[in-house]
Amino acid sequence: MDDTQLPLRKQILGLPIDSLTFLQTLRVLKNFLQEKKPHQVVTLNSLMVNDALRDPELKKILEQADLVICDSVGIFWAMKFLTKPLPEIIPGIKLMYELCKISEKEGYRIYLLGGKKEVVEGMVGELKKLFPRIKLVGWYNGYFSLVEEKEIIQEIKNVSPDMIFLALGSPKQEKWANAHLKELNVRLVTGVGGSFDIISGKLRRAPKLFRKLGLEWLYRLYQEPWRIKRIVRLPIFVFRIVLSRIRTN
Numbered sequence: 747m748d749d750t751q752l753p754l755r756k757q758i759l760g761l762p763i764d765s766l767t768f769l770q771t772l773r774v775l776k777n778f779l780q781e782k783k784p785h786q787v788v789t790l791n792s793l794m795v796n797d798a799l800r801d802p803e804l805k806k807i808l809e810q811a812d813l814v815i816c817d818s819v820g821i822f823w824a825m826k827f828l829t830k831p832l833p834e835i836i837p838g839i840k841l842m843y844e845l846c847k848i849s850e851k852e853g854y855r856i857y858l859l860g861g862k863k864e865v866v867e868g869m870v871g872e873l874k875k876l877f878p879r880i881k882l883v884g885w886y887n888g889y890f891s892l893v894e895e896k897e898i899i900q901e902i903k904n905v906s907p908d909m910i911f912l913a914l915g916s917p918k919q920e921k922w923a924n925a926h927l928k929e930l931n932v933r934l935v936t937g938v939g940g941s942f943d944i945i946s947g948k949l950r951r952a953p954k955l956f957r958k959l960g961l962e963w964l965y966r967l968y969q970e971p972w973r974i975k976r977i978v979r980l981p982i983f984v985f986r987i988v989l990s991r992i993r994t995n
Contacts, residue, residue: 792820860913
């Protein structure tokens with residue numbers, strides 16, 4: 747693949763998904779960071795697909811996003827089942843670590859928005875340990891009022907980051923990024939799911955065996971049993987995928 751071009755997008759239930767390896771994704775993001783214009787990157791999972799199919803605003807955001815990557819085993823399985831396989835799963839946390847590594851090397855400025863106060867502050871401390879020269883130019887928790895939101899937006903304008911990592915939960919983080927992308931003029935904005943919780947130490951990342959088997963979601967459920975309320979919606983996604991396969995045969 748040419749470093750400056752994306753291959754034709756594939757579709758999952760009428761929604762876009764970019765078919766890239768992890769290394770190709772990094773090359774694309776490096777190009778985004780060199781361009782003086784804003785880019786939104788979406789890390790797509792099965793539940794977000796469910797949401798987008800009943801939420802026209804979210805669907806439009808996915809269609810307009812500069813990059814939509816496969817962030818879950820559900821999406822990976824579905825595309826293979828629909829005979830449109832993707833190269834690999836691209837976990838948001840792995841992507842975030844690599845972007846931090848790139849930022850430390852190239853001097854890119856980062857702003858963090860999301861999570862509870864103790865989580866985002868714990869993440870700041872951990873990132874500074876992992877990447878001593880990283881430029882974290884600001885951070886704020888994800889529980890802000892409308893008044894605080896205006897202050898956050900002004901602060902982001904003042905510190906002028908090159909990228910923003912969001913952990914506001916989906917679809918809030920995708921909608922927030924889309925609503926403020928042009929105003930903030932940040933080169934790269936992306937939601938990174940539960941990465942804040944893991945990096946800060948609030949949660950443990952799944953062991954390698956769980957990751958290899960595509961069961962990171964199960965390990966997270968073990969740590970946060972309340973997530974069963976979300977997981978029970980997954981059969982709806984599976985049903986839609988199976989029905990789509992039947993209709994195309």
